[in-house]
Structure formats: C-alpha cells, structure tokens
Amino acid sequence: MMMERMFVPSDRVHDVVSEYVNDGYGIMTMFAEEGGTVNTLMRRFDSVVVICYDIEGHAVPLSDITWNASLYERLMSEMSGVTFSDSNGGTIVYRRKGNGHPLQKEGYDRSTEVRIPIPKNRTVGDDIFEIPVGPVHAGIIEPGHFRFSVAGETVIELNPTLGFVHRGIERLMETSVDVDNSRLVERISGDTCVANCIAYSEMMESDVDIPMRAKYIRTILAEMERLYNHIGVVTGMCTDTAFNVPSYAGGSIQEKVLRMNFGLTRHRMLMNAVVPGGVRRDIPDSKLKELDDFMMILKFEIEELESMMDNPYLADRLETTGILSEKDARNIGASGPIARASGIASDVRKERPYEMYGELGLRINTSMKGDVQARTEVRLEEISDSISIIHQCIQSMKPGETRVRPKVSDGFHCSVVEAPRGELVHCMTVRDGKIWRYNVRDPSFINWFGMCHAVPGNVVPDFPLINKSFGLSYSGNDL
C-alpha cells in the first residue's frame, strides 16, 4: 500500500515520536536509507504513520521513549553505518559481517570477514558457569549461538548471538520494479513464504485491484501455512518433553497438511504459488472440495491430539514454564501468538484486514498466563480458527480471473501481514522505477527478545521447550 511519509526536522523527531507513543502507537520498524534518511513506522490498530527525517551529523536516539527502539538503532548502526549520539543499544542484535556495512550500496567488502568477538555474559561470580551453545546445534535446526549463565540448574542470563544466516536479501531486492522477486522473497524464511510473498505482492500491486478469486486463494494458502507451522510447534512441545505418542501423531497430521499443500500448489511448503498480481495457478473446484473434506478430517485429528495432550505429566512441564509477563511483552512490542498468549489482543488480520480477512469471521484468542502452556493453547485455538477460515473461504468463492499485471508507482510503500509468527512488515522506497531500499521486519526479530526475558529463572533442560514454544525463525531475523 502506498504511504505518505511525514517529514519532520531532526530536532523535532523526538517530540513527535513521543507524542505518538503516548497516543498508543507502537513502533513497527525503523530503518535507514542510503543518503541518511531514517524512517520510523508506527501502528495503532489500522492507522500506520511513517515519521521520517534526514540525519544531520548523528541520528536521534529514541530508545528513551520506547525500549524496543534501541534494537532497531543497534541494527541500523551495524547494517547501515548510522551513528547515534547517545544509544545504549541492545547487546543482543549483533552480526558478524564483512568489512563495512552490509546495506551500504558501495564500499562493502564481504570477502574479508570482520569478526567482533562474542561478548561474555555480564553475570559473573563464584559458582556461576557460562554454557556456550551453537551455532551448529544438535537437532535439525538453523544456526544461532546462545550463552547461558547458570547457577546450579537455573539460568540467570541468556544472550543469543544471531546473524549466522545473513545472506544479504535486502540488498538483493534492490532491482527494477519490473523484475519479479517473489521467488527470492519466499526464501526469506522457508516456512513463512506465503506471508512474505503476500506482503511483497501487496506493495507491488498498489496501483491495480487484484481479482476476488485470487484474494480468496491467497487467504486459503496463508491459513494452510499457519496450520502446518502451528501443528509443527504443538508437536514440538510433545517431542521436547519426550511424550512420543502425540509427537508422532502430530507429525503425521503435519505431513498430511503438507501433502494437501502439494495437491493445491504443487509444492509442499507452498512456494511458487503467490505472485504479484494474483496467484500463479487457479485451484480447481474439485481440489477445493477435497480440501474442504480434508478440513473436516483434520478437525477430528486435532481434537484427538488435544485429548492426548491433556495429560498431567505434560502439564507439569508446560505450566509456569517460561513466563513472559504482559508488561514485558508490551515493552518489547511482542507480536503474534506470543503476544496473544501474554494477554495482548493484537492480530493484524483483525485490526488492519488485508486480502479477504475483513469479510471473514475470526476471533482473537488470548490467554493471560504467558507461559509455555498458554502459547500452546493459543496455537491450538488458532488451528481450529484457521480450519474455520478455510471453510468460510471455500463456501464464498466464485469462479473468475486469478491474475492481472501488477503495477507500482514511485514513492514509499508498506504492507503489514499477520504471518504465523506474528506481525510481518515489508517496506520499500521506489525511485525512478527502481527499488531504492527494501526493508523486511520479521516478527522473530522482536520475539527473540521476548524469549530472552522468558528463559531466566527456568532450568536449562526447559530452554529447548521455551525456545520451541516461541517458534522463532533464524533466517527471517538475519535476512
């Protein structure tokens, strides 16, 4: 969607942003463009404002207004080379990189690696041990480095070091707007490809209306993606507590969803399906009928899985483990199922509807507890909601066109999408038909800090469980 940017002089930025924050706006993303412009995107329900200023000397630190601004400031100084006059900066966002700043258009030498040594944790003392883990983990997961400070079994401090999967996607996106980059956008995070691709496509088709049928198909695909992600996380809870029967049952439910995905789009992870201007292939009615029948079966299977998970031994592990309080969640600006499990009723699908979500009935499922159990419950409820949304879509779909030619004009564009992990923000600046700066903020970027708040106070063996309950992406965070 095309957005008007609000240009303010750099000495007024601090006041303007604090006014908006007092009005209840929260920071969605902050990024710097080449040439010294800093954009701050803020959202309250459906209204999004873009506050923008040119840097004179140093950039203005905003971390004293909201804490999470410091994360973006740290990111800007590392990735774009912006300097702040007074920034405390998170110690956690931190990337190994080549010589220079990866987002600079010139002068970045990726072949000579500059390695800033990973800092030791600040918690020191007798009987406090530091456990380094990663980047190559024991399971089949992505790379990331964690440092625990433990006293006995209890974790006192946890600092993750990410950035190992940095592939330079934001720079690769800087092409002409005529180039179809949807294949690249899908690979930002392989399990969020529909959400990423919808966000990209919504910006690319800002000057045209896409056909209704394409919107319905996109909604169905986005919900299918949510289904297999959430089932994967719920199954992971059982796997990590060595509760094998529901773990295998969940695994086979996930496999059935993936096979259904293959039937719909010819790809198990739903890649290559959404393109700017609509969808690549129409889904024939026979397939939709099959999908509808499958949803009925899935509903039963999820109920069976839920009844298996209704177990006191499992509850003993999940309840009161990894609590993220509502206050912490609000400070961090957490989003998605993690925020909803901590009592924040926020869902982009409801607040700022895109595609067909405005016309469909959906609930915001919340829980006040904020522990691992709450996050599992919220996900289970969202699974049944997704099933209902897919059913509603199939009921109200009509035949028609599925693809038009996309068109985009110069200016600032932004789109917000509810990915399975939370609020996903894509922004881009188009100048003379070329993408000048493309910015992606994956929900994981913020939620990683939620995890760092949730882990201390728990025992080390609970860390995999808490990590899995947050279900975060490394590749989406590192880009």
Next chain:
Amino acid sequence: MLKRSLKNLITGDRNTEPIDMMMDDREMMPMASSDCVGCGRCVDNCPTKAISIDDNKWRIDLGRCLFCMDCEMVCKNRCISEVPAPDYALTREELIFDRDTDPSSVERCFDRGICKRFGRSVAIRELDSGSCNACEIELNNMSNQFYDAGRFGIKVVASPRHADALLVTGPMCVNMSEACKRTFDATPEPKLVIASGSCAISGGMFVKGDVIGEGVKDSMDVAMYIPGCPPEPDRVIRSLIKALRMRH
C-alpha cells in the same frame, strides 16, 4: 489413545508408506521437447538462470533449478513439459541436461569400497550453512511416520563426531563459513559431504548475496548432490539408499 494404539497394532492400519511405492516415486523436472525453437522466453523468466540456450541448444542446470515450472507457463509453443527427474548425481556436471535426454541415467552408485565401509546404515549430521529453514523442516519430516527413515538404517545424529555423512543445506553464508569448516574438521574420516538443495549445489537465489562462491562445493569436497528446493524427504532417503547400495 491406548485404544487406538492397540487397534492400529492389530489391524496393521499404519501411515507408513510401503517401501516399493516410495522407491518408485519420482519428482518432476522441466524438459524441452524437440519442438523448441529457442525463443528464449524461458531463459528470461528463470529466477536462477538455470536454463540456457546456446546455438539453439536448450540446456537445463538442475543444480540451479527451483522446480517452480515458470518456464512451462511462459513457453508459447508449449514444448516444455514435466519429466521424471533424477534423485541425485555424484558430480556437478551430471546435473546439466541437454534437450531430449533421459535424465534418469545419471544415478550412479559409489564405488564398492565406499559402500562397503558404510554398510547398511548411514549416520547423518545435518549442517545448515544458511538455508531458509525449508530444507530443515523437510529433513525433520524424514523421520515422521510416513517416511520413517530409521527403517532403512538412516539416522540423524547429534554430533559431527558420530557422523558418517554431512548433509549440507544452504548457500554457505560468509558468517557460517568458519563454523562449517570446524564442523567438517570434526567429522571423522571416512566422511561424505552431501549438498542438498539448490542453494547448497549452486548458491540458488543467493548466489549474488553475502555468500562464498557458488554453493558448498567451493568450500568442501562434495561427494553427492541432491537437487530440489527443498528436496522432498523421500527424495533424500531414496538418494542415500541408491547411492550407497543400502539394502531395503
């Protein structure tokens, strides 16, 4: 739960795919027929430049292919069609196919000596060198009820020191290169390096990004290539069984 488990045990009602069905299954790849006039529309539309036309000679590099079948959609003469693809190849050159060739002929086995060393089982250590998590999810699915890689003797181990083979995914990011090198050094000889997925084979979509060279082969000696974006779980299992002559 117990009731259902007992029922399944007695009736033999299982999700697991029969071995024959899984071994006969094939993924699809694009291939031009002799009607191709060399207009070059597929070359322009290929996101990873996997297709090339030199002197009217259509050629596809399966190591770069994302299997998105965009080429099939843009072809005006409808001369690109789906044909069964090979599951793996032992050299990079074998993954490049000319028009109208039979792609399934490239599946060779390792030497008898190598096969004998690994015997009937292979322990894999998965190494993510910067992939997008899709490969990881599919490799996790390898051990679910449907594929059950354990029955063929394929197991995923937790440490490189226990591994026979390193299964590398991702385009070898600059930031992961050091960790990958150390993992490679930690794996005891004899070891196999398997490049799995387009990123690992050729750099895929990220070949111009912050990565080292074109895929994993520029950093390690790769013994086997499994194409796909991401490779399906059954494809990985089949490749290992066929290449290592494992009993099934």
